[in-house]
Every structure is written in C-alpha cells, then in structure tokens.
Amino acid sequence: MDTDSHYFTIAEIEEIPARLRKTFRSGKTLPVAYRRQQLIQFGRMVQENRSAIEEALKKDMGKPRFEAGTAELVPTFTSIITALNNIEEWATPEKRKVEEWRSDWETMVYPVPKGCALIIAPWNYPFVLAFNPLAGAIAAGCPAVIKPSEHSPTVAALSAKLVRQYLDPEAYIVVNGGIPETTVLLNHRWDHIFYTGNPTVGRIVAEVAAKHLTSTTLELGGKSPVVVAEDCDVEITARRVLWGKVQNCGQLCVSPDHVYVPRSIIPAFTEALKRAHAHFYPEQVFNKSMEWGKMIHCDHHNRVMRQLEQTVGTVVLGGEVEGDTKIAPTIVTGIPLDDALMEAEIFGPILPIIPVDNVEEAINLIAEGPSPLVIYAFTNDEALQKRLIRETRSGSLVINDTYIQLLVYELPFGGFGESGNGTYFGKHSFDAFTHRRSFLHVPTSLDSTPLFQARYPPYTQQGYDAFTAILNTKLPES
Amino acid sequence: MSTLQHTSLAEVEQIYTRLQRTFKDGTTRPIAYRRKQLLQLARMFQENAAAIEQAEYTDLGKPKQEVAIAETSGVIESALFAAEHLEEWSRPEKVQVEEWRSSWDTTVYKTPKGVALIISPWNYPFILTFNPLVGAIAAGCPTVLKPSEVVPTCAALIASLVPKYLDSEAYAVVNGAVTETTALLDKPWGHIFFTGGGKIGKIIATKAAQTLTPVTLELGGKSPVVIDEDCDLQLAARRILYGKTQNSGQLCVSPDHVYVPRHLVADFKEAVKVAYSTFFPSETALHPNSHWGNIVNPSHHSRVKGLLDRTLGEILVGGQVDGAKRIAPTVVTGVKPDDSLMEEEIFGPILPILEVENLDETIKLISNGSSPLVIYAFTNNEETKEKLLNRTTSGSLVFNDTTIQLAVHEMPFGGHGESGYGAYYDKNSFDTFTHKRSSINVPAAAEAMFGARYRPYSEEKYALMTQSIHSKIPEE
Numbered sequence: 001m002d003t004d005s006h007y008f009t010i011a012e013i014e015e016i017p018a019r020l021r022k023t024f025r026s027g028k029t030l031p032v033a034y035r036r037q038q039l040i041q042f043g044r045m046v047q048e049n050r051s052a053i054e055e056a057l058k059k060d061m062g063k064p065r066f067e068a069g070t071a072e073l074v075p076t077f078t079s080i081i082t083a084l085n086n087i088e089e090w091a092t093p094e095k096r097k098v099e100e101w102r103s104d105w106e107t108m109v110y111p112v113p114k115g116c117a118l119i120i121a122p123w124n125y126p127f128v129l130a131f132n133p134l135a136g137a138i139a140a141g142c143p144a145v146i147k148p149s150e151h152s153p154t155v156a157a158l159s160a161k162l163v164r165q166y167l168d169p170e171a172y173i174v175v176n177g178g179i180p181e182t183t184v185l186l187n188h189r190w191d192h193i194f195y196t197g198n199p200t201v202g203r204i205v206a207e208v209a210a211k212h213l214t215s216t217t218l219e220l221g222g223k224s225p226v227v228v229a230e231d232c233d234v235e236i237t238a239r240r241v242l243w244g245k246v247q248n249c250g251q252l253c254v255s256p257d258h259v260y261v262p263r264s265i266i267p268a269f270t271e272a273l274k275r276a277h278a279h280f281y282p283e284q285v286f287n288k289s290m291e292w293g294k295m296i297h298c299d300h301h302n303r304v305m306r307q308l309e310q311t312v313g314t315v316v317l318g319g320e321v322e323g324d325t326k327i328a329p330t331i332v333t334g335i336p337l338d339d340a341l342m343e344a345e346i347f348g349p350i351l352p353i354i355p356v357d358n359v360e361e362a363i364n365l366i367a368e369g370p371s372p373l374v375i376y377a378f379t380n381d382e383a384l385q386k387r388l389i390r391e392t393r394s395g396s397l398v399i400n401d402t403y404i405q406l407l408v409y410e411l412p413f414g415g416f417g418e419s420g421n422g423t424y425f426g427k428h429s430f431d432a433f434t435h436r437r438s439f440l441h442v443p444t445s446l447d448s449t450p451l452f453q454a455r456y457p458p459y460t461q462q463g464y465d466a467f468t469a470i471l472n473t474k475l476p477e478s
Numbered sequence: 479m480s481t482l483q484h485t486s487l488a489e490v491e492q493i494y495t496r497l498q499r500t501f502k503d504g505t506t507r508p509i510a511y512r513r514k515q516l517l518q519l520a521r522m523f524q525e526n527a528a529a530i531e532q533a534e535y536t537d538l539g540k541p542k543q544e545v546a547i548a549e550t551s552g553v554i555e556s557a558l559f560a561a562e563h564l565e566e567w568s569r570p571e572k573v574q575v576e577e578w579r580s581s582w583d584t585t586v587y588k589t590p591k592g593v594a595l596i597i598s599p600w601n602y603p604f605i606l607t608f609n610p611l612v613g614a615i616a617a618g619c620p621t622v623l624k625p626s627e628v629v630p631t632c633a634a635l636i637a638s639l640v641p642k643y644l645d646s647e648a649y650a651v652v653n654g655a656v657t658e659t660t661a662l663l664d665k666p667w668g669h670i671f672f673t674g675g676g677k678i679g680k681i682i683a684t685k686a687a688q689t690l691t692p693v694t695l696e697l698g699g700k701s702p703v704v705i706d707e708d709c710d711l712q713l714a715a716r717r718i719l720y721g722k723t724q725n726s727g728q729l730c731v732s733p734d735h736v737y738v739p740r741h742l743v744a745d746f747k748e749a750v751k752v753a754y755s756t757f758f759p760s761e762t763a764l765h766p767n768s769h770w771g772n773i774v775n776p777s778h779h780s781r782v783k784g785l786l787d788r789t790l791g792e793i794l795v796g797g798q799v800d801g802a803k804r805i806a807p808t809v810v811t812g813v814k815p816d817d818s819l820m821e822e823e824i825f826g827p828i829l830p831i832l833e834v835e836n837l838d839e840t841i842k843l844i845s846n847g848s849s850p851l852v853i854y855a856f857t858n859n860e861e862t863k864e865k866l867l868n869r870t871t872s873g874s875l876v877f878n879d880t881t882i883q884l885a886v887h888e889m890p891f892g893g894h895g896e897s898g899y900g901a902y903y904d905k906n907s908f909d910t911f912t913h914k915r916s917s918i919n920v921p922a923a924a925e926a927m928f929g930a931r932y933r934p935y936s937e938e939k940y941a942l943m944t945q946s947i948h949s950k951i952p953e954e
Contacts (some may be wrong), residue, residue, distance in 0.1 A: 001875060002744065025845065025869075027868050027869065030868055031954075036952075036954060037528075037954070040951055040952060040953075040954065043837065043951040044951060046947065047947060047948075047951065050502065064935055065940060066935035066939060066940050066943070067933070068929075068945040069940055069943065069947070070940075070943045070944060073944065073947055074943070074944055074946055074947060076552060077946065077947050077949075078946065081949060081951070084951075084952055085595065085825065096888045096889050097888065098886060098888045098889075099888070102886070105886075106877075107886060107888065107889055109889060109890065110867060110875075112871070113865075114894070114895075120712070191895060202690065203687055203688060203690060206687030206690065207684050207687040209679055209683075209689065210570060210680060210683030210684040210686070210687045211683075211684060212888075213679060213695065213697070213895070213898070213899070215898050215899035215900075220690075232872070233922050236922050236925055241921075243931070243932060248932070259836065279932065279933075279943070280932060280933035280934065281934070282934055289934075290933075290934070295740060297781060304587070308530075329662075332897065351745075370528065373878070381826070389587055389589075389915075389917070390504060390507070391504075393589070393592075393913075393915075394915070395915070395916075395917060396916040396918075397587075397915060397916070397917040398917070398918055398920075399583075399917070399918065399919035399920070400919055400920045400921065400922070401920035401924075404918070404920060405916065405918055408575060408584060408916075408918055409514075410573050410574065410575045410576075410583070410584065411573055411575075411584055411586060411916035411918070412586065412914050412916055413916065414912045416915070417592070417668075417690065418668075418690055420690070421690070422692075422693040429810075435894045436890050436892065436901065437871075437872065437873070437874060437875060437894070438874040438883065438886075438889040438890055439867070439874070439875045439876075439877075439879040439887065440875070440876045440879075440882070440883050440886055441872065441876075441878060442876070442877065442878045442879035443878070444545070444710055444713050444858075444878055446698065447713060447716070449520065455547070455720065456716070456720055456756070456757060456813045457720075457723060457757040457758065457768070458757065458758070458759065458768065458769075459493060459541055459543040459766070459769060462544060464542060464543045464546060467543065467546050467547045467551060468527070468550070468551065469549065470551045471523075471524050471527050471546075471551070471553050471554070472524075474516060475517055475520055475558070476558075476561070477517075478510065478513060478514060478517065
C-alpha cells in the first residue's frame with residue numbers, strides 16, 4: 001500500500017473483508033474494555049488533530065473553520081463521548097419479563113454486534129458522516145471499513161492516516177478510491193452497510209446489499225420543504241431559514257430546499273431575508289473574509305447553475321458566480337411548482353420562494369409529494385402542527401428552526417420513504433450495528449407438567465382441548 | 479387439492495389504489511379503529527378454527543393439535559395482546575435532552591409507515607400471515623396479504639375470511655403466483671414483511687431496494703443442536719425429536735441436525751430410540767394412528783428424499799416413504815459435515831447426528847456455516863453458554879428445548895446474517911411497521927442564546943461553539 005497517498009491496491013482491498021472477519025471471529029472487539037479503549041483513542045484522534053481536519057475541509061470545499069468545528073468536529077466528538085458514557089448500559093443484556101408461568105425460564109436479550117460493517121460516506125460533510133456512524137460501529141463491537149468519498153480527497157487521505165495512527169488497524173480500516181474500489185468492497189458480503197448519500201446510488205447500494213441479505217441504513221436526501229405560516233415571527237423565521245440554507249453553501253441533506261410563503265407576507269419575508277443576509281455578510285460575499293465556500297466540483301456547480309438559469313422566478317438577491325466553483329446565496333421569488341428549481345434537490349445556495357394562497361395550500365402540496373428527510377414549518381399554531389404530523393410524512397419534523405435537529409443527538413435521525421430508512425445518533429447508532437439475540441433457557445423439569453406432556457405425540461383429544469382453551473375465551477367488546 | 483383463483487392484475491391495481499387512499503384518509507389511525515380490527519381478527523380465528531384446521535389438513539396433512547397450538551391460539555393471543563397495549567405503544571414519546579434545550583418539545587411520534595405488504599410461506603400459512611398483520615394493524619398500516627399458492631386451500635380460505643371480518647378498505651388479500659407477486663413488488667410500500675426461503679428473500683429485497691422500501695426478512699437456515707457433556711440425554715432426545723416432528727420438519731426453526739460428543743453417541747442413540755417409540759407406538763410413523771403429516775408437494779418430497787437417498791450415514795429409526803406424499807421421521811447417524819444431509823436446510827423430517835470430539839469442534843463446524851435462525855444447546859454449563867454467546871452467531875439461542883421460543887412472544891424473534899433481518903412479536907411487531915418521526919419546536923426565545931451561531935463568524939464565536947471538544951476524555 002502506498003502510505004503517502006493512503007490508497008490500497010485492488011488486490012489489497014480484496015483481502016480486507018476476510019481480515020476484518022478474522023478479527024471479528026477472534027472475539028477481539030467484544031469486550032467492552034476494548035471498545036472503550038478504541039473510543040478513547042478515537043476521541044483523542046479528534047482532539048489532537050482539529051486543525052489538520054479543519055484545514056483539510058477548507059482545502060476540499062472552502063468550508064469555514066467555524067462550520068468545520070461546529071458541524072463536523074463537535075458532533076463527532078459528542079457521539080464518541082456519548083458512547084463512552086453509555087456503552088455499559090447499551091451493551092448490558094436485558095432481562096425480559098414474561099408471563100407468570102414461565103417466569104423461571106431465563107429470558108434475556110443480548111445486544112450482540114452484527115459483524116463486520118461497511119460505512120460509505122459522502123463528500124459534503126466528509127468527516128462527521130464517516131465518523132459519527134463509526135462511533136456506533138465501535139460501540140457495538142463491529143469491525144468496520146470506512147469508504148470516504150473521492151470528491152473530498154484531502155479529508156479522505158487524512159482520514160486514512162489518522163485512523164491508522166489511532167485505531168486498531170486489524171479492526172478499523174479506511175479504504176479510499178473511486179467506483180472500482182467501492183465495487184470491490186460491495187462484491188463482498190457485509191453484516192451491515194451504512195450508506196449516506198444520494199438516492200440514486202442509495203438504490204444501487206441497497207440492491208447489492210439485497211443480494212447478500214445484508215441489512216442497511218440508508219441516509220439519503222430529498223427536497224426538504226419549508227412552510228411559513230401567516231402567524232410566524234417573520235424576522236426570526238427569515239433569519240433561521242437563511243441560516244439553514246447557507247450551511248455548506250446548501251450542500252446539506254437537510255438543507256431547507258425551498259419555502260412556501262403565503263402571498264400576504266411575501267414582501268415582509270423577502271425584506272427580512274435581505275436583512276438577515278446583510279447581517280450574515282457585512283461585506284461582499286466572495287471576499288475572503290466572508291469565508292464563503294465552494295461547490296464541490298464543477299459538474300455540481302454547473303448543475304445548480306443550470307437550474308438557476310432556467311428558473312422563471314425573479315432573483316431578488318444574490319445570483320453572483322465566481323468561476324465554476326462559487327455561487328452566492330441567492331433568493332428567487334415567484335417560483336411556480338414546475339420551475340426548474342423544483343425539479344431536483346437543489347443542494348446549492350439557492351432559495352426559491354413559492355407563493356401560496358395560505359398555509360393549507362402548502363401543506364396539501366407537501367402531503368402529495370415524496371417523503372423528504374425533514375419538513376420545516378414556522379408557526380405557533382398548534383392545530384397546524386397537528387395537521388403536519390397527521391397529514392405529511394418525513395424523516396423528521398422541525399418547527400420554528402432549520403438545521404439544528406442535527407445537534408439534538410438524543411432524537412433518532414433518519415429518513416423515511418424516498419429519503420431513506422434506518423436511524424442513528426446516540427443509542428440509535430449503537431442499535432444500527434447491533435443484533436438483539438434472544439436467549440431462552442428452558443428448565444428441564446417441565447416435562448413432568450401436564451401441559452408439557454400434552455405437547456408430545458401421540459396427540460390426544462385431552463391435549464387438544466387444553467391447548468385450545470383460548471378459542472372459548474370471551475373477547476372484549478372493543 | 480383445489481385450484482386457487484388468482485387475483486387479476488387489474489384488481490391488484492385497484493387494491494393498491496384503494497389502500498393508498500385509505501391510508502391518506504387516515505381511516506386506520508384512530509386507536510379505536512385499530513383495536514376493533516384486532517378484535518375482529520381474534521374473532522375470525524375463534525369462529526373458524528375448525529375450517530382452518532381442515533384447510534391445513536387438506537394442504538399439509540397437519541395434525542389439528544399442531545394447528546391449534548402453533549397457529550390458531552398464537553394469532554388470537556397476539557391480537558389480544560396488541561389490542562391491550564397498542565395505545566401505550568402509539569403514544570408519542572417525550573425524549574429527555576440536555577438542559578439547555580429542554581423547552582424544545584423534543585418528541586418522537588409513532589407514525590404508520592404506509593401501506594404494507596406481507597408475503598407468507600406455505601408451512602405455517604395462518605400464523606405467518608396474520609401474526610405480522612397484527613403488527614401492521616396495531617401500527618395503523620393498511621395491508622395487502624399475499625399467502626402462498628403452494629397451499630391453495632389455505633390461501634383460498636384466507637381470501638374468503640378476511641373480507642368478512644376486516645375492513646376491506648384497509649386489508650386485502652391477493653392470491654396468485656410469480657406474476658401477481660411481481661406486480662405487487664413493482665410498487666413502493668411502507669414496509670414489506672417476507673417470511674420464506676433465502677433465495678426468494680434475495681429477490682424480494684432486490685425489488686424493495688429499487689423502490690427504497692424497508693424490508694423484514696424472516697428466512698431460515700440450518701439450525702444446529704449442540705449436545706453438551708452434562709446434559710440429560712433422555713430429555714434432550716425427546717425435546718429434539720419433538721421439535722423435528724413439528725410439521726414434518728417443515729419449520730424455519732426446526733432442529734436441523736445434532737452434534738454429539740463421540741463418547742455420548744451410543745447413549746444418545748438409545749435415548750432417541752426410546753423417544754421415538756414413545757411418540758410413535760405403532761410399528762411405523764406412517765401408520766394412520768400417528769397422524770403423520772405430508773411433505774407439502776411432490777417437488778419438495780423428491781428433494782428431501784433425494785438428500786436421504788444420497789446420505790452416507792446409517793438410518794437408526796424411520797426411513798419409510800409413502801409415495802410422493804410423506805416421509806417417516808428418520809434419524810440418521812454417523813453423518814459427516816460433507817454429507818448430502820448437510821448441503822442445505824433439510825426442511826423435512828430427517829435428523830442427522832454428527833459425531834464430534836468436543837464442544838470446540840462443534841463451535842468450529844457451526845461457525846463455518848452462515849448464521850442460522852437459532853442455535854439449540856442441551857447443557858447446564860455456564861461456560862458453554864459463554865462460549866456459544868461469544869463464538870457463534872444466530873438469530874436466537876435456546877437452551878434445553880427446541881421450537882418453544884416461538885411461543886415466548888415477549889422476546890424479539892428474527893434472524894441474523896443470512897437467516898434474515900428485522901424482528902417481530904409484541905412491540906417489535908408494532909415497531910416494524912412504525913416510523914419514528916423525530917420532532918422539535920424551537921421557541922423564539924431561544925434566539926437569545928443563538929447569537930454565536932450566525933455569521934459573520936469570529937474567533938469568539940468559534941471558541942464558544944466548539945468548547946465541548948475540550949472536554950476531558952476518560953482515561954479508560
């Protein structure tokens with residue numbers, strides 16, 4: 001392996017699944033003490049290399065240090081500390097309470113590692129989306145391969161270097177490369193595949209997993225809508241929506257994709273957005289001091305620009321472009337439902353505003369559409385909140401803010417329908433990589449009891465009657 | 479055997495559209511509605527127990543006691559349990575969070591995933607269709623049931639009973655074979671629950687992947703039995719043979735084969751003969767008094783018989799064959815790991831006995847195979863328990879009995895590795911068909927502490943928002 005570029009050859013990659021399986025079979029990752037030790041090392045890896053990680057993120061996509069710190073390092077570190085604080089409890093077998101007549105049977109559920117895991121991470125938040133799931137895999141006792149995205153190569157190379165330095169190389173391995181390398185990995189059977197990325201590739205990963213009967217967590221995307229109601233605080237709403245939108249230049253799975261705004265408040269809302277924008281960017285947005293990031297690569301840049309160029313809406317703010325890497329935060333109003341900006345998940349810093357007559361119209365439109373990762377709604381009307389819960393579907397529902405649900409690690413995070421399935425964060429990360437193995441120990445003394453005797457052939461009418469008592473029990477009326 | 483009427487493709491479309499509309503209308507949401515449907519399901523089994531037993535006898539020759547214990551009472555109990563607990567299960571969960579966000583109404587809502595599809599196999603056609611349905615009803619999911627065409631009398635009975643007892647706007651039966659099943663699988667579902675073999679499981683999971691539909695796969699595998707040094711051989715033989723005889727071995731958790739330490743083989747063989755003669759006092763198990771059931775069809779019969787014909791082991795008891803219909807319960811000794819009987823899940827009434835040196839050899843042999851639905855062990859040794867827990871993988875682990883875990887509804891039931899993924903029974907059934915939708919509500923007042931999160935970025939803001947990375951990491 002070329003230690004400078006941290007890339008394995010195809011031949012070397014072919015050997016890795018067997019190596020990890022050997023580690024798993026040896027039982028090395030089972031003791032809680034081992035897992036704690038790896039998590040501690042993992043925590044140190046983050047603490048001791050903050051600058052290097054932040055610089056790598058800056059190099060790959062111009063991510064401001066503030067976002068690298070708050071959106072990538074903090075959540076990763078939090079997931080590690082949460083695992084360290086709770087792993088004993090999570091890994092403790094659970095005694096199940098059972099019906100009285102079998103209460104002396106040993107009935108335990110053992111949380112056991114599923115086996116060897118494959119974690120595939122995307123380019124937009126390349127550090128946290130590789131390493132937050134890894135915290136769960138380590139806590140669960142699963143050896144793992146991490147496959148970072150080749151589109152964020154500095155972070156990918158750094159990830160490989162750091163993991164080899166800090167974690168057990170026989171259990172946690174970073175494999176870098178493109179489609180050929182990923183294909184080799186997917187040709188092998190894994191015990192769980194954790195994929196974060198777009199639905200197209202998500203389907204391919206799911207199909208490959210299906211052929212191996214492998215369980216998956218699919219964290220996908222979608223067009224996460226924002227619904228603004230007439231009763232909202234316009235100033236705060238505009239600020240919180242723009243805040244979510246500019247994160248990583250819109251390249252975020254839970255980016256507020258587009259906003260439905262009642263016509264009556266569009267002027268006020270648009271002005272409030274402009275004020276928020278002025279607050280965020282006291283200088284020209286492309287000035288170095290503003291630390292505005294890049295579109296990940298020119299293909300992506302061009303795709304976003306194409307959507308913007310084809311819009312029939314009005315650009316009321318922004319629209320500036322720098323080369324084929326930067327697009328300024330842009331607000332476009334008067335968007336019809338069939339606009340170019342409504343064709344696909346934008347994944348860029350363009351905020352379309354769709355006028356609606358009232359918030360009910362917006363809810364109806366959302367209820368018809370596919371299920372996004374999140375629905376954002378700005379309102380204090382409880383009846384409206386109830387309607388959203390009842391009539392719409394999404395991974396999560398966030399009222400009166402955007403983006404911040406990513407920091408609320410106590411709640412399960414995941415998609416639904418087209419936005420994916422499976423969840424993680426906190427204990428859910430542990431659960432994603434865990435199989436709950438039921439353990440039953442039946443006393444040997446039972447064969448002397450009539451019920452047990454009656455179960456053995458030759459079958460008798462008496463036995464049959466005993467077992468069918470429930471056919472005659474009176475059912476509740478309702 | 480009756481010819482099963484297949485649902486037309488046009489009707490499949492209508493059913494799908496109808497159930498989608500029902501879901502959208504929210505019909506299946508109210509707790510009272512779900513309770514009613516569950517009680518109706520229990521009533522359906524109570525009032526038709528005899529017809530169900532008759533259908534199973536026609537299709538499988540299954541003795542009515544087995545239908546009663548394993549299917550009828552199982553569904554009734556499961557439906558009643560769900561009816562009693564579903565309100566508790568569906569209640570939104572208030573989640574405790576760090577103090578500074580405790581006013582954010584952090585809640586997990588239990589929402590039905592959508593319209594569900596349950597595809598069930600031929601071996602336990604009633605419980606494997608309706609036990610998952612209990613979870614779907616409890617979760618608020620309209621559901622299409624696709625029973626197996628391999629048991630046509632049962633499938634037809636299911637199709638005639640469901641509309642009489644359950645709301646046709648929400649619960650429908652589609653009968654047919656590959657064409658109809660493919661039509662169903664071409665569509666997206668809230669969840670697909672499949673019970674059956676691994677080969678079909680892969681096809682179903684692949685189709686589901688194309689529509690990003692989540693799946694539960696309850697598959698099978700070669701569930702081994704481990705005989706340990708200190709066990710009661712008489713009891714072990716009786717309980718193993720009991721498990722094997724259920725439905726003529728056609729059970730996902732059937733004890734597939736037994737590993738016996740060399741020095742115990744002679745005694746174990748004697749114990750097996752004793753148990754056998756207690757279960758089947760007549761000269762052969764094929765005697766009418768034995769109520770011995772069928773292999774489901776000539777194709778499976780020929781498969782199982784083929785495995786037996788090619789074995790290099792020795793038949794200890796049994797071995798008789800009744801045309802292309804039945805095979806007597808048969809115990810074969812001196813079987814080696816590369817024997818025909820070890821090639822695939824037997825799913826028939828043949829019990830191979832393999833001799834091993836000791837537990838370590840057993841564990842090595844078990845670990846060479848894929849993860850089965852269950853590992854059975856007859857032992858009272860704590861050390862054996864630790865070894866099996868740490869050095870083997872399986873859906874479940876059961877000591878000192880076989881198949882009984884199917885009745886212990888308080889514990890999750892499901893596979894691992896190639897025996898499947900997902901679990902059900904009790905709340906696990908409800909959870910299978912439920913999406914946990916996280917929700918927060920961030921008050922305007924929180925703006926006071928949000929200053930540092932907004933641009934323009936600064937060193938101070940960075941320091942404040944990343945201070946948690948300075949926390950002391952535990953030493954060990």
